[in-house]
Amino acid sequence: MDIDNKSIKPYGDTLNDGSMQLSFTLPLPKGAHSTEVARRFVAQMGMNEVEVVLSNDIGEGFTFFVVYAKTSQTIDSTQVHVQEIVSKKWSREVCNEKIDEYFHRKVTVVGACIGEDAHTVGIDAIMNMKGYNGHYGLERYKGFKAINLGAQVTPEILLKKAVELNADAILVSQIVTQRDIHIQNLTEFVELADTSGIRKNTILIAGGPRIDNGLALELGYDAGFGRGSFADDVASYIIQELHRRLTGA
Amino acid sequence: MDIDNKSIKPYGDTLNDGSMQLSFTLPLPKGAHSTEVARRFVAQMGMNEVEVVLSNDIGEGFTFFVVYAKTSQTIDSTQVHVQEIVSKKWSREVCNEKIDEYFHRKVTVVGACIGEDAHTVGIDAIMNMKGYNGHYGLERYKGFKAINLGAQVTPEILLKKAVELNADAILVSQIVTQRDIHIQNLTEFVELADTSGIRKNTILIAGGPRIDNGLALELGYDAGFGRGSFADDVASYIIQELHRRLTGA
Amino acid sequence: MSGLNLSKDKITELRILADDITSQISPLIKSHTTVTVERSVLRLMGLDGVDNDDVPLPNVLVNHLSGELKNGVALKTASAMLHYRLSINELAEKISNKEIDITGDLKTSTSEALDFLNEIVEQQLETILQVRSDRESMISSLGEGSMPWQYVIVATGNIHEDVIQARAAALKGADIIAVIRTTGQSLLDYIPYGITTEGFGGTYATQANFKLMRSALDEVSKECGRYIRLVNYASGLCMPEIVVMGAFERLDMMLNDSMYGILFRDINPVRTFIDQYFSRMINAVSGMIINTGEDNYLTTADAIEGAHTVLASDLINESFAKAAGLKPWQMGLGHAFEINPDIQDGFLMELSQALMLREIFPLSPLKYMPPTKFMSGDIFKGYIMNALFNLVGVWSNQGIQLLGMLTEAMHTPFLHDRYLALENSKYVMNNARHIGESFTVNPDGPVALRARNVIDETLEFLRTVKDEGLLESITDGKFADISRTVEGGKGLSGVIKKSDHYLNPFAKVMADNLKISEEASKWI
Amino acid sequence: MSGLNLSKDKITELRILADDITSQISPLIKSHTTVTVERSVLRLMGLDGVDNDDVPLPNVLVNHLSGELKNGVALKTASAMLHYRLSINELAEKISNKEIDITGDLKTSTSEALDFLNEIVEQQLETILQVRSDRESMISSLGEGSMPWQYVIVATGNIHEDVIQARAAALKGADIIAVIRTTGQSLLDYIPYGITTEGFGGTYATQANFKLMRSALDEVSKECGRYIRLVNYASGLCMPEIVVMGAFERLDMMLNDSMYGILFRDINPVRTFIDQYFSRMINAVSGMIINTGEDNYLTTADAIEGAHTVLASDLINESFAKAAGLKPWQMGLGHAFEINPDIQDGFLMELSQALMLREIFPLSPLKYMPPTKFMSGDIFKGYIMNALFNLVGVWSNQGIQLLGMLTEAMHTPFLHDRYLALENSKYVMNNARHIGESFTVNPDGPVALRARNVIDETLEFLRTVKDEGLLESITDGKFADISRTVEGGKGLSGVIKKSDHYLNPFAKVMADNLKISEEASKWI
């Protein structure tokens, strides 16, 4: 297959056929008219051969559609760059060794889920003994001192604790994202941190299912971890970033 | 809710939030890069708040994505017009009565699934005794003489039979649509019919799961019936259309 | 019968253990009241509304009477109403405006006040019973869905959108609509007021919102020819108050767990135990079904390792509920389908758990929660996980089937997510309707072994809890791996030791109405 | 055992009836050959390729020898090869170029020719047995998936895209890849040649395409550490020829039904019965598994009313297969999950049918077809229909699970449709792996009653067919409501009555190899 990375298109069963599936609801009653509206709506999005394969009345004058269509657009994938975290992933054992080797002391990490958000499973997965999916949490690493403040912590308290313990890294978790509440909370914390003068020696990390490194950087954090991150990813990054800062590399 | 029909947008859980779901495959390996490509690809389609909620490696360097996003576009639904079949739907009994009343003779209908297409279930559903989904087929109507030639019939044979029987209507079924084979077959038949001079007295009807009235008219048929049509829909239309032609109304 | 071959004796022992455990708490409950219990009494007496600063009048009055809470606010309030010849609302408004102060002695004699109070109590109880009988007659004239009832949530934050979506859901087969509460409301020590249109991940629980939704559902019930039930959440710092609102507005079910607030919202244990008891009496009288929150254990614990904690909690919830006068049909005891979908035979373990609970609680409409923790951005996989969940639901004859949403991992349900959930359940449950009677569990197979094993683990667990004491076990982190102390958590300052003169007039008449006066005397 | 409580006696009677019915056809088969049987003999002798007009050389030679088909083409061809000292391909090419004509008498003596022919036959049989043992050793070194095997189709029309998609499917868990044939190929009385990239709803079955795909699958088998099987379609006017190609190219399975061509492709009954017998001998020798096409009955008939026709056809297919030397493990007898999803307890009826067939054919790897007829544009519903289908598959321990595609109603599978189908099956089958041993059918419940009922209907049906005669029953429209006459249908002109001198040297050695010489003498 001759894939042209400068002109990528979705693949159904033939290269560059552009096939996509969509589903959505329109506030129109089911019928030939709303089906045609749905078809044209999708056509307006730059799609050809639009087939409305399902239109179901879902009550109160709404209709649910499933559509298959072929997009005419392409994307130059060589022009898409992502800011990936550049650390190498180490095992727990290696992390512990490297901490000994680099710092001759424990690395202190403070974490919390801030705002009204009471979802602790994510931050626990990273920090607590037990970890997640077979990856032990930072508490289990003898090189780390990990303090998890849990959920519904205010930015002030998290920062205070970090300053008090002279933390090497702060871990901020955000799970609820409705009405962009996570952006608000994360921004509030970073602004508070900025005025406190800890930024130079402390790594700020954000995490949660709707967070990626790009978003975290945008918001002023040093790194961001999304769904499927584990303690070893975070530990490796912290150690390497601290080392970079120490050695000025 | 104040729905503005001139500016319709998809509905997720709030009027005009524009929420849509998409899924598709890109010929790129799974990773942060292809996820970002997917995100931008959807953004290019006029979508905001694009969330790539799933990216799965599906083998051989392909990645499957599920995306939720919000479209920024709207459609003026008042400007969308569909060509619906304008006949009233009658029951079998009424159909039989009307045939007596209007024509004092049986209405003759010849049907087939043309080309290489061997899917008979659709045309049988309309024409055969048994019908479909509780709707008896045309054979069961005492007002109709229904001849179903079955599947894989050539356009020539179908036309010949229609001429021979002086058919009032010809029913053409097309189920297989790959590489637009149905368009080719339907067009071939209509061109043949055009040159034969039967068009004036014979109604040409196309049917199949990917056919609608609009497409059928475009291809030169008098009407088109899609998925979920039954014999009574077709019978009602034929009687009313014949009557219109007879009375010149 | 089912082939699980559960030991009757062990089940009896489980229940005895649970009763022993809950009765450890009865002295504590009997000797204390709380600010929200007192506010509920005022609400039951008819108080409603907010003052100029938007402070709810029940809070105004309870704050005003803070020194007298040990005696209960009812009698004092009745005295003052007589004294000033004011309705209860007028009284509270004037107190808010500092026009009057009722903390001092009032002229009204105690017996006069008592008579007046009893009159109010009678009348208000009548109102609640009337609401209950309205429900009953609507159900008997309209009919209701067959079990497992189809339960879906609405959670837009805007009650008007919620109404549209609830109506659409009912038309498409929902039997029960739950309006999910906005994030954090459970930690407010007051109840917001009026119609609301802004919330995060849910809609404020207010009496006005209750009313609006109930009336919409009454309308759509008629359209569907099926009574549609309405649910809200009592848990939190205002547990009994929310139940009172529900009793007046004809809510049909109420999330109401005896320990959820303690473990999952860090509310003080004493506060929670007291609040849950009174709230459940009100539930009982008004004919509501409670829903307990065992699913929450499995959001943090592993569903296989933690299976026995679910059963233990169900038994404790049952015991507390019985004590407060709830009948088995009012106990929507909880459990959940939360085993990692990648585990071999996980489906069999889910089925085992569901069949076991069905057998242990034969008369209660079990509330079955769908997969949530292992739902992901893979909406297709999520949709079939929900299908298997629905299959277990119909197989084990669950009472209340909380339908899973294919977008659980992304957002609160879109309109069509809910529709798809209803279609999923409709298809699976109809297509496998009589599966329960078609198969017998092989008594030596994995399903039966698993169920018997969970019972043994639960026995062991409850024995330890009994020996150690419930409060101590909670402090010890025995439940949900979470430790809560008797002195810790939110809302302790709202717990007040009763004086010998303490009066909660509703508790008594409700106990009478429920015919549990003797049992209740140990608790209240 | 399973609780279905099927009568052993009735099952025995069913098999006797089926044997009686199929043996009615043996005289017909024994006394005729067909053009495609003769072309297969030539292919077996090593003939391949096309002439300048793209006519396949086997057709060239058979057309050339049209007057001598009654004697079989093998001996004449061998004579000519000796006479002209040409390879079989050179011979056919020269005939095509009209350079030589072999219809007349040749110098070679019959015994010389026979010896030479036997040598070729020996050697070619050796080749086929070598292919078979290659398969066996690959399986024993690489291992194979556990049953139910995951079977998916590729159908892009372009063999190169097919290869990519087949590889991807294997990597994601497929055990079997079927390359669906282009629309209409079954009605061609020749086999297209070479690598092809254009087809409608499928890809041409050519030997070059077989080779390309098999070699891609060998590669990916090694990557997966699991032997991946390849399937194609024998049915149609070239039934035995396609099997020969498969035998050489190491196909592992072949769609091969004794009556499909008659009923669903309007191929002449006599032609089909003759072709199927020889094709199945080749299947048997080369160690392939056949797949029969009972699902086709349910695309037109209602799956509840027509359940017994599926069982009847399985029994007839089994009987014909046995006669041709196929072992039970080579019989992928078909059935399908095609009950209307809106029917109450439809799932239970599907399960009943699947468990029943499993019990009647305990040693055969049943081929289970997914929902197709009731699949619609509702891909979400379709996905959960497929999940229930997969559950029945693992429950009843099917051999070959043809995975359903959520887009069945729209298009041949997209790459990710196939991926989703594999994920669906993986989840359901793993999560419910031991469900079969966890439950016993309640012998008086709906599942058992239904199974016993289907057996009774089948008995009655087969009795009528036996009495009336198979050919007469087919004419009568007893099968699939379709009437086919002995004189009607495509391909009758390719049926030739054998002379007394008729020779098909492969039939004999294959019968020997299969140790069915005595039985075979009734058929060939």
Ligand code: B12
């Ligand atoms: C479990 C759960 C709960 C539990 C939480 C228990 C607890 N102690 O955490 C309970 C039942 C209490 C709960 C309550 C609510 N929930 Co909730 N809940 C979930 C659920 C099912 C799973 C979340 C989870 O535990 N995932 C597993 C963990 C391991 O994954 P994770 O959080 O993504 O964490 C990983 C990464 O993101 C990352 N990570 C996360 N944080 C951090 C931090 C750092 C520094 C790093 C490096 C990495 C990192 O690493 C982790 C491991 O890989 C999700 C739905 C779902 N399936 O996702 C809904 C969900 C998150 N909840 C939701 C809602 C709305 C609520 C409520 C508001 C509902 C209500 N109105 O009552 C309440 C409010 C609670 C509150 N005040 O916040 C919504 C959020 C919608 C949105 N996008 O805003 C969801 C998506 C469900 C839904 N569809 O409606 N919930």
Ligand code: B12
């Ligand atoms: C049953 C079936 C078969 C049966 C057909 C049996 C038969 N005698 O008809 C068999 C097994 C033989 C078969 C074979 C093939 N099939 Co097929 N088959 C189907 C299936 C599962 C159902 C079709 C059906 O019967 N629907 C029910 C009827 C009642 O619906 P309907 O046809 O839409 O008809 C209704 C309306 O459309 C309308 N209508 C139809 N015709 C007409 C005509 C008139 C005049 C009017 C008024 C109305 C009308 O009224 C009907 C009643 O409401 C579909 C998938 C699906 N679920 O749709 C695939 C499907 C149609 N098949 C497909 C394919 C590719 C094939 C094959 C080519 C596969 C192969 N390579 O072997 C072969 C080729 C056969 C051939 N030569 O055409 C594809 C077509 C892809 C495409 N879009 O082009 C589908 C979509 C499956 C898939 N996803 O791959 N198939």
Ligand SMILES: Cc1ncc(COP(=O)(O)O)c(C=O)c1O
């Ligand atoms: C028993 C119970 N109460 C209440 C809630 C949620 O309420 P809140 O988040 O407002 O505490 C839940 C949610 O899971 C619950 O299970």
Ligand SMILES: Cc1ncc(COP(=O)(O)O)c(C=O)c1O
């Ligand atoms: C036994 C059998 N052979 C062949 C086919 C399809 O082949 P064709 O359409 O080329 O006849 C099928 C399809 O369903 C089948 O069941």
